[in-house]
Amino acid sequence: MALRHFLTTQDYSRAEIDTLLEQAAAFKRSPRGQQLAGKSVALLFFNPSMRTRTSFELGAFQLGGHAIVLSPGKDAWPIEFEAGTVMEGEAEEHIAEVARVLSRYVDLIAVRAFPKFQDWSVDREDRVIKAFARYATVPVINMETITHPCQELAHALALKEHLGDLQNRKYVLTWTYHPKPLNTAVANSALLIATKLGMDVTLLCPTPDYVLDERYMEAGRQNAARNGGSLKVSHDIEEAYRGAHVVYAKSWGALPYFGRWEQEKPVRDAHRHFIVDEAKMALTDHGLFSHCLPLRRNVKATDAVMDAPYCIAIDEAENRLHVQKAVMASLLAQPA
Amino acid sequence: MALRHFLTTQDYSRAEIDTLLEQAAAFKRSPRGQQLAGKSVALLFFNPSMRTRTSFELGAFQLGGHAIVLSPGKDAWPIEFEAGTVMEGEAEEHIAEVARVLSRYVDLIAVRAFPKFQDWSVDREDRVIKAFARYATVPVINMETITHPCQELAHALALKEHLGDLQNRKYVLTWTYHPKPLNTAVANSALLIATKLGMDVTLLCPTPDYVLDERYMEAGRQNAARNGGSLKVSHDIEEAYRGAHVVYAKSWGALPYFGRWEQEKPVRDAHRHFIVDEAKMALTDHGLFSHCLPLRRNVKATDAVMDAPYCIAIDEAENRLHVQKAVMASLLAQPA
Amino acid sequence: MALRHFLTTQDYSRAEIDTLLEQAAAFKRSPRGQQLAGKSVALLFFNPSMRTRTSFELGAFQLGGHAIVLSPGKDAWPIEFEAGTVMEGEAEEHIAEVARVLSRYVDLIAVRAFPKFQDWSVDREDRVIKAFARYATVPVINMETITHPCQELAHALALKEHLGDLQNRKYVLTWTYHPKPLNTAVANSALLIATKLGMDVTLLCPTPDYVLDERYMEAGRQNAARNGGSLKVSHDIEEAYRGAHVVYAKSWGALPYFGRWEQEKPVRDAHRHFIVDEAKMALTDHGLFSHCLPLRRNVKATDAVMDAPYCIAIDEAENRLHVQKAVMASLLAQPA
Known part of the structure; x- marks a missing residue:
């Protein structure tokens, strides 16, 4: 069975969306749980964030888990996303290694990667998060790229x-x-x-x-x-x-x-x-x-x-906290 | 009953200060507790910190809670503090939203905001933390502005x-x-x-x-x-x-x-x-x-x-850890 | 008995290394534990990191502890490492205070400090981590300086x-x-x-x-x-x-x-x-x-x-997580 990610709501049926919303409403009534007990999520921010970072980090904590916040190119190494490149530029490592290593460490990988705003025909391919989804062996969550499903x-x-x-x-x-x-x-x-x-x-x-x-x-x-x-x-x-x-x-x-x-x-x-x-x-x-x-x-x-x-x-904004707990819990509940 | 903050010791009676110090001494003898179990505190740093950040983050952990560290303008969006502004400058969001949203996420908001060092008649108004206290619906803690009560x-x-x-x-x-x-x-x-x-x-x-x-x-x-x-x-x-x-x-x-x-x-x-x-x-x-x-x-x-x-x-410096646990526990213990 | 650090594997006998590796293998089979319950580790990064930071932060969490990530000179104050200096330069505080204060807060101090790449006769002295080990009263871990024992x-x-x-x-x-x-x-x-x-x-x-x-x-x-x-x-x-x-x-x-x-x-x-x-x-x-x-x-x-x-x-890379848990648990297990 293919690993399920949360990249866009278009990958989820209306019924699945409704189920996530019901789970989120339940989390809003009763914020804490053990769905992520001992589990971890890496939050990769290629762009700034206040709500997203706070709500994901807090959501992991409220479910017994732990979020690790990384800013590649700032407090972590810059990353190459294209396959086959001779890496003589700025990037010190390739997404293949980043995604594979993180998959050994954490249970979920969440990514924020805005467009570069230079060429829409490039940006609309959404390469950063798609590269994570391609190489990761754990579920990947979209924290805003060219859509913002959370x-x-x-x-x-x-x-x-x-x-x-x-x-x-x-x-x-x-x-x-x-x-x-x-x-x-x-x-x-x-x-x-x-x-x-x-x-x-x-x-x-x-x-x-x-x-x-x-x-x-x-x-x-x-x-x-x-x-x-x-x-x-x-x-x-x-x-x-x-x-x-x-x-x-x-x-x-x-x-x-x-x-x-x-x-x-x-x-x-x-x-x-x-x-x-x-x-x-x-x-x-x-x-x-x-x-x-x-x-x-x-x-x-x-x-x-x-x-x-x-x-x-x-x-x-408040609901971000609870819907994201629903998404994380749901992704972790899929059969391995 | 009005929400109580910890903005200056002048808002606290001598007896209340003594009680906080006794609680802090107790935490120093026995560092761990459950006073913040499942609770969270947002630590907003507009300026650098080593002791303050470490001691608050650790204090939350030792009491069963979780601290979220945010640096607005660096890893979060720059913030506008004046009311009524047409926000065409650098700031991407207003303190009204920041404080209200954070209040939905966390149980305490702690703020470090140094003066700008250009006009004391402005800086002495302490607008940043006062704006947080005005809009937040959870207690606000002063992590150093124009006083440093911790x-x-x-x-x-x-x-x-x-x-x-x-x-x-x-x-x-x-x-x-x-x-x-x-x-x-x-x-x-x-x-x-x-x-x-x-x-x-x-x-x-x-x-x-x-x-x-x-x-x-x-x-x-x-x-x-x-x-x-x-x-x-x-x-x-x-x-x-x-x-x-x-x-x-x-x-x-x-x-x-x-x-x-x-x-x-x-x-x-x-x-x-x-x-x-x-x-x-x-x-x-x-x-x-x-x-x-x-x-x-x-x-x-x-x-x-x-x-x-x-x-x-x-x-x-060591005592920072324990007095801040006393402050956080005290603020959370106030009637809702 | 002298406090034991983890600065280089040369300070550890072959038998001690083998024991650490066996403990690491056990952690790999069963990742969670309580060896750091209520304990904390400060991770000081003078240089960027992805694997090291993620694996240490996660390792502390998996053993019940908490890691605090600090970047001196970026989100904390720049530090002076030489003894006797008249501190009129960039550094706002001395390693003596940094190491002593952190030792009051946390149970372990881990340091990444790359060479400056200007004078090998200076860099080979490894002054930053040696200064931490000299002044700290808790064990110090090398997260890469001029060797990388983890x-x-x-x-x-x-x-x-x-x-x-x-x-x-x-x-x-x-x-x-x-x-x-x-x-x-x-x-x-x-x-x-x-x-x-x-x-x-x-x-x-x-x-x-x-x-x-x-x-x-x-x-x-x-x-x-x-x-x-x-x-x-x-x-x-x-x-x-x-x-x-x-x-x-x-x-x-x-x-x-x-x-x-x-x-x-x-x-x-x-x-x-x-x-x-x-x-x-x-x-x-x-x-x-x-x-x-x-x-x-x-x-x-x-x-x-x-x-x-x-x-x-x-x-x-995956093993970093587990060997570091073994190192942290071993250092904390030494008699006080």
Whole structure:
């Protein structure tokens, strides 16, 4: 039987996702357990983290295990990911050795590896985590690469807590301004999970250039078809917000400008008005607001929105702890 | 009932301080416990640390808990502390979210945040830790900002261990040379705790410019009045050391030169003779010497002083571990 | 009775080494224990690490203890190691205080401190770890300085697992190319442990300039004499590999060029053909290949060698975890 990883929620059926969410809810009611007693997880951060690192490290502890935090290239050796390379550059070791050795030490390997932001055709291959999954002999967990499946589960759990049944709820994923062109991972993930849960999803963005990679658009359409929801794109703020039950905000860089970000800047700067504010939220049907965090206040969303009772971003962040315990426990429970 | 933090010893009565010291002494005799079983503390370091980090991390472990070490701006996202800001600068998230999210994850938040050393009127507001205390829903611990209350307790415990009753002991807080203008935190703290414990305190410094912020001078005078001790300032090395029972050394930058440190440099450089040496210690009444560490040998104190039997700096450092366990256990024991 | 450290295997008799290896093998069969219950180890990294840090941190956890990871000069204060210095440079504290304070906090201190690569006559004194051992009042463990004794044990255990009796097996320590002049620590260590285990050792290197420090050559000869093995130097690749049972590869800088590395570069560059490849391995007597890692693939050894069944580098890396548990447990078991 093939080793199961947690690289994307697309590898998990709707029923499996529901089971993970139920396990997470149980962990939220009763945070401690022995599912990782004596076990360990390596957390490899190629990029910074606050919530992810804290929630994974704490989740391992709460289940009796131990997390080891490594930052390759900073406090560990830089790593080569391509096969067959003559390693005369910066990298001091190859992913084959890193993944194999870590697999001898720990029971789970979790990886955060953002895109390089130079060439989307390269970044979309997600080579770092795929290389870990290829060489590791223990389960690998995605802590955000070009999708962010742990965030998806935390988001889904928060929505279920506040809305109950999510079927055909109007869900708006809105692009927002941010001074830098950010990763599309959370946006891709929002599309995947919202459609998987059968919601009616609107992707709201300034121009067609901000539509997400067709891979995720197509997966979203298939998820919607399979789960009785829908997916459409809108560039009309008022239309998108009107009657929404959920507004999920995220900023990201427009893919056609990938690696030529100075050319995207004027387009980006022209759409500061995508900020989530009270006027927009007033158009919704008592809609909830959330964001994956970190969030720049008064840039992506106003103070009033962030501090409103309908903002569930803190609940979503809290849920990271519990969904990740569910993921770790589930991966460790698979037959060896 | 309001949530209790540990931001300054001034928020704690003399009786409460004594209780913490007794609990710390008990932990020193018997280091392990279950007071933090399954609990966690986030340690946020905006500045480097050796003793503080080790003693907090170890203290959590010895009581059955787990410490998570975070360095915002290095391995976590940079943070905005002002309310209402349009966050278009470096900071990727606001303290409101950081403190609220961490409060969902951990049971205690400990913060080290040194002054910025540019404008004392800003730094003396202690905004970073106050912002944490404002937004957090779990207790916040000061790991050194513009005071260093954990060091105060460790220092007090070491003095009690070596001297027993501290009432009206002659206590000298002496400025010493250091090539850089350091934080006044430990000096402020020494004034606060020495006066609180009823000692007769002399603040010895090169010139009136090196007197500490009037806030701490006034608090020291009030503490002294309340506890039967005294507080005076001296610029006379021999007078200050003569008959002293305790010499506590620290270097700090002169407040009138704050942010204009190149102008302070000649004054500072003219007072290298404030170094604690055997000749000065010989003037004391079998006085103890201590320092919070780190200490530059042969700059702040000579090798002979550091290696003398009357040097209790290592005992004081050891006590950090036990007083902090007492603080953590006490904060967690408050009614929810 | 003097406090026992683990600074070099030369301080341990053959029988003591065998006992450590047996304990390590037992830990490999049954990874968890309570030998460090409630105990702690400080891991001080003056240089980066992946395997060492992970295996020590995990080893402490598996035995019920806790490891604290410190990087002086990065997340802790820079340290002075010389006695008697007037500390007006970068260092904020002296090893005397660091070692004494850590000894009050933790039960074991482990140190990684590579040479500075400027003056071998200085680096060969190994001052950093010797200063820790001098001032610490708890056992000190070498995590790689100018030798790497933990790697020696892991290597020895892997050889025993694959070959059984090692007496008079032909062991080749081969220099390999690497773009930088690396530390001789693992090479020194390979000489020490291979001769201690009674093997017939050939040091294969490009020119006499690459022979190791006479201190280790002489120790190797004495070990060989005492344990019935031998030690010789060869510059003939074919002669060295022919009939070998073990090929251990490592790159290092030639000592006569120490600190003048630009002058060594052409010599180094002329010996890229020392790479371990299948043709060379075919000369051996079904020889095993190993390396301490990190390894640059297709520079030090080819992909084919690294991925061959005779490559035991991953086993050796795995053994780090278990030999280090044996070392920690053994050091803690000594009478106080």
